[in-house]
Amino acid sequence: MSVDVAAVKKDFPIFDRVVHGHRLVYLDSASSSQKPRAVLDAMDRLYETSYANTHRGVYELGQESTALYEGAREKVQRFINAPSTREVLFTKNVTEAINLVAYSWGRANLGEGDAVLLTEMEHHANLVPWLVLREERGVELRFLPIDDDYQLDLTDLDRLIDGVKLVGVAGISNVLGTLNPLRQLADAAHAAGALFLVDGAQYAPHVRTDVVELGCDFFGFTGHKMLGPTGIGVLWGREELLDDMPAFLTGGEMIRDVRLDGWTPNELPWKFEAGTQPIAEAVGLGAAIDYLENVGLDAVREHEVSLTAYALRALTERHGDKLTIFGPSEPAARGGVISFSYEGVHPHDVSQVLDEAGVCVRAGHHCAKPLMRRLGVGATARASLYIYNDEADVDVLNEALDEADRLFAI
Amino acid sequence: MPGLEDLYREIILDHYRNPRNRGELPSPPARRVEGFNPLCGDEVVVYLDLDDDGTVEDIKIAGQGCSISQSSASMMSSAVKGKSVEEARRLIRAFKAMMSIHEQRLDGSEEEEPIAAEADVKLGDLEALQGVVKFPVRIKCATLSWNTLAQGLDEAQAE
Numbered sequence: 133m134s135v136d137v138a139a140v141k142k143d144f145p146i147f148d149r150v151v152h153g154h155r156l157v158y159l160d161s162a163s164s165s166q167k168p169r170a171v172l173d174a175m176d177r178l179y180e181t182s183y184a185n186t187h188r189g190v191y192e193l194g195q196e197s198t199a200l201y202e203g204a205r206e207k208v209q210r211f212i213n214a215p216s217t218r219e220v221l222f223t224k225n226v227t228e229a230i231n232l233v234a235y236s237w238g239r240a241n242l243g244e245g246d247a248v249l250l251t252e253m254e255h256h257a258n259l260v261p262w263l264v265l266r267e268e269r270g271v272e273l274r275f276l277p278i279d280d281d282y283q284l285d286l287t288d289l290d291r292l293i294d295g296v297k298l299v300g301v302a303g304i305s306n307v308l309g310t311l312n313p314l315r316q317l318a319d320a321a322h323a324a325g326a327l328f329l330v331d332g333a334q335y336a337p338h339v340r341t342d343v344v345e346l347g348c349d350f351f352g353f354t355g356h357k358m359l360g361p362t363g364i365g366v367l368w369g370r371e372e373l374l375d376d377m378p379a380f381l382t383g384g385e386m387i388r389d390v391r392l393d394g395w396t397p398n399e400l401p402w403k404f405e406a407g408t409q410p411i412a413e414a415v416g417l418g419a420a421i422d423y424l425e426n427v428g429l430d431a432v433r434e435h436e437v438s439l440t441a442y443a444l445r446a447l448t449e450r451h452g453d454k455l456t457i458f459g460p461s462e463p464a465a466r467g468g469v470i471s472f473s474y475e476g477v478h479p480h481d482v483s484q485v486l487d488e489a490g491v492c493v494r495a496g497h498h499c500a501k502p503l504m505r506r507l508g509v510g511a512t513a514r515a516s517l518y519i520y521n522d523e524a525d526v527d528v529l530n531e532a533l534d535e536a537d538r539l540f541a542i
Numbered sequence: 543m544p545g546l547e548d549l550y551r552e553i554i555l556d557h558y559r560n561p562r563n564r565g566e567l568p569s570p571p572a573r574r575v576e577g578f579n580p581l582c583g584d585e586v587v588v589y590l591d592l593d594d595d596g597t598v599e600d601i602k603i604a605g606q607g608c609s610i611s612q613s614s615a616s617m618m619s620s621a622v623k624g625k626s627v628e629e630a631r632r633l634i635r636a637f638k639a640m641m642s643i644h645e646q647r648l649d650g651s652e653e654e655e656p657i658a659a660e661a662d663v664k665l666g667d668l669e670a671l672q673g674v675v676k677f678p679v680r681i682k683c684a685t686l687s688w689n690t691l692a693q694g695l696d697e698a699q700a701e
Contacts, residue, residue, distance in 0.1 A: 480582060480608035480683065481550075488546050497583035504583060510606045511583045539550060540558075540609070 135427060135435040137522040143168040143423075144520055154490030157525045162306055162334060162469045162516030163494050164356045167420075171359060174419035175412045186411055187385065187402070201411050204418030205401070211421045212351065213342040214368050218400040221367045221374070222414055226333040227257040229352030229367035230300075232404060233329060234261035236377040237350075238298075244270040247296040249326070251276040251284055251312075252506050253305040256499040258331045262300070276301075278506065282308045282459050286316075293324045301328075303335025307498045307512065308459040309440075309469035311339070318347030327373070333357055337518070338436055338467050340429035343368050355413065360420035364413035367404070374400050381406035432519055436468040439517050443470055443526045450530050454537065458507055468517030471498070474533065477540045479513040485539060486513075489532035544676035550609065551670040557613035562620045565602045567591055572600070573698060577690030579682055584611045586687045590694045596627040603687065610671070610680050615687035617668050627695055634692050636663035640672060641681050 141147045146166050147156055158166055182196035189195070202217075209217045223229045238261070242248070248262050252275050265271040274292050279285040284301075293299065299321040304311050314330060321328040329350040335341065336351075337358030343351045350373075354365035369377075379386060379397045386406040388396045397403040424432065441463035447455055447470070454475040460466045474482050483495035494514045497504045504510060515529055567574075567589035577586045584607035591600035601623050603615045618637075622630040674684045 478608035478612075480584075480610070480680070484549065484677070484680070485546060496581065501583065510585065539546065540555065 135431050135519050137435075137520060140168075140427065140520050143170065145169055145172070147520065151490040151492075152488050154528075157489075157491040157521075157528045159515040159517065159521065159525065159529060160492045160494050161337075161357065161518035161521075162514065164362070165337065165359050165518055166520065167361065167416075168359055168423050170423050171361065171416045171419045175361065175416045178412050178415045183411070185408055197411060200415050200418075201409065204414040207418040207421045208366055208368075211341065211425070212336065212353075212366075212368055213344055215344065216371060219368055219371050219374060221369070221401045221404045222409055223352070223365045223367050223404075224363055224410075225354040225356070225365035226331055226352040227365075229350075229354075229365055230258050230329070230331060231261045232367055232380045233350050233352075233369070234265055236380045236404075237327075237373065238262075238265050238271075239269075240376075240378055242269065242271045242297060245272060247272040247274055249274045249276065249293055249296045249299045249321075251301050252278050253282075253284075253308055253310060253500065253503050254300070254302055255306050255331060255333065256501070257333070258300050258302060258329075259502065278308070278310075278503075281461060281465075283310050283465065284312055286313075289320055293320055293326065296321075296324060296326045298327045298329060299324075300331065302331045302333070304338065304467040304469065305459075305500075305503075306334050306469060307471050307500045307503055307514070309466040309471070310460055311335075311466050314346045314348070322347065334467055334469065337424075339433050349373060355417040355420060358417075358420055359423055360417040361410075361413045363410045364417045366417075371400065374404070379406075380404055383407055385409070427519060435519060436517055437463045439521060439523065439526070440466065440468045440470070442523050443468075443515070443517065443529075446523075446526055446530055447472070447533075451533060451537070455533075458509075458512055468521075469514065470516065471512040471514045473509060473512055474536060477536045479511045481540065482513040482533070482536050485536040486529065486532045489528060489535065491529050491532050493529070544673070548673035548676055549680070551673060553667055553670040554609060554613040557616040557667075558609040561603065561612055561616040563602050563616065563623065564604070565589075566604050567600060567602050572602075573694050575690050575694035575697070576605075577686050577693070579607070579611070579686050581682065582608070584608060584683060584686060586611065586615050586690050588615075588687065588690045588694055590691070590698070592627065592698055598622050598625055598627065598630055607686070608680075608683055610674060610683040611686050614668075614671055614684045617671070618687050618691060621666070621668060622691065627699070630691070630695060632663050633665075634688050634695075636665055637668060637671075637688055638685060640665065640669070641675060641685050 144166050184193035184197045186198040186201045205217050208220050277285045318328040327349040330348045332353040336353035351368045356362040383406045388398045456473045458471040479495035496511050573590040575588045586605040589602040593599040601619045
């Protein structure tokens with residue numbers, strides 16, 4: 133079981149292009165992935181042959197469009213092993229998915245003194261919605277710290293989790309790459325009487341996801357990090373929770389009946405899908421799921437662990453102490469997200485110099501400013517790997533770092 | 543195609559490696575102003591000591607950032623130290639005019655004339671930062687400390 137990277141690359145039109153005279157070495161999939169031809173074609177095909185609004189027209193096009201949109205929901209259901217399509221809500225992205233939980237479930241269930249347990253490594257998307265609830269209604273926020281190997285330090289878990297109503301954690305850290313012990317945290321959350329929410333933005337694209345096996349109550353992920361288009365994400369939630377939750381955005385599509393003196397919401401999942409939905413984007417996400425399942429999620433994971441191991445070793449061997457990697461040392465304990473700093477060269481300058489060699493890496497705080505403060509840095513450079521990357525890509529990165537070192541050497 | 547040598551001129555690297563006026567001033571009496579680039583996390587702290595005649599008696603720069611933001615802050619501190627507030631403001635306008643030329647082109651207009659050019663203001667070493675306009679995402683790095691200085695001068699004058 134392995135990924136044929138050369139064949140995969142051919143499926144992505146963008147790899148035909150040249151950047152600053154070099155072949156494209158795209159190492160920023162943790163920010164957003166590239167798209168295979170199959171995804172682009174699926175979206176074009178919808179617009180060219182079947183496009184109409186969903187759940188409205190009785191005419192043929194409306195039925196085809198609705199079938200394609202709902203077909204994408206079924207693909208998502210299978211992809212994460214959700215018990216029912218009623219539990220699969222389309223959102224704009226993970227940020228909206230977590231906001232939905234915070235605004236709908238949070239406002240109905242959290243008040244003064246209620247506690248939510250998060251971690252120090254959360255993306256702003258799983259921090260700010262809860263900070264808002266703290267400001268608005270005095271919800272207490274607690275944070276699991278990280279240890280010296282950039283993994284969650286669970287020493288004080290029993291004390292921190294005691295009495296909380298929700299535990300929210302990233303499946304894989306978008307900065308450190310840390311693969312968190314989700315099942316263990318789910319069990320601890322449930323033992324404490326809390327719900328368990330997973331920010332799956334960096335997880336679902338890279339690791340076979342089974343929301344039942346993981347033991348989560350809410351799981352959010354986004355299409356554009358898993359070969360799909362922007363503007364489409366997913367919130368999965370257990371049906372009885374979603375049933376009890378008040379509507380989030382209100383208006384078109386999400387209602388059953390409206391009178392001038394009131395309204396009743398539609399049933400799940402449409403209760404949480406207000407307004408005309410990103411239909412082509414949902415279809416594109418469905419095509420991305422087909423593509424990933426064809427490659428095989430186990431093969432994806434195996435490829436990334438092996439390529440991450442190669443990258444960690446090669447980078448460290450070539451650059452030694454000049455390079456600091458912020459993330460777990462053991463490849464099996466992490467995803468293919470490699471954050472680093474380079475002695476004497478600011479991450480922005482690293483990224484700028486790498487760009488000249490056709491290498492795309494992100495530089496900045498990666499929407500995790502509290503974690504940056506914890507690490508004692510303002511920013512890091514971050515190379516992230518996916519199915520279209522291979523050792524040759526890592527080698528180009530590695531050599532291009534020499535140029536950064538040379539340029540900024542004192 | 544602009545190359546890295548357009549961006550990383552030797553004088554920029556020199557100010558990055560050996561930043562001038564680096565440090566802090568006791569505040570108060572010095573004014574302390576923070577500037578953030580929310581996109582990248584760069585932050586600059588400008589300590590400003592204005593005397594009663596409206597002269598920049600002393601200036602210190604703290605914070606962290608990339609070579610462009612740090613060298614720009616360093617050169618700015620050298621350029622405005624000992625100058626009157628009015629001269630400092632003209633430098634700010636001249637520098638931002640230099641930086642905004644390309645922003646206008648990005649908007650699709652072919653406007654070549656710098657806005658609000660301060661023809662008689664000598665930018666000196668600061669002209670080395672001109673290459674930044676060829677790398678539009680880095681313009682905010684170059685202007686961060688200048689915007690922070692402007693904010694400090696505004697606050698001082700409002701009192």
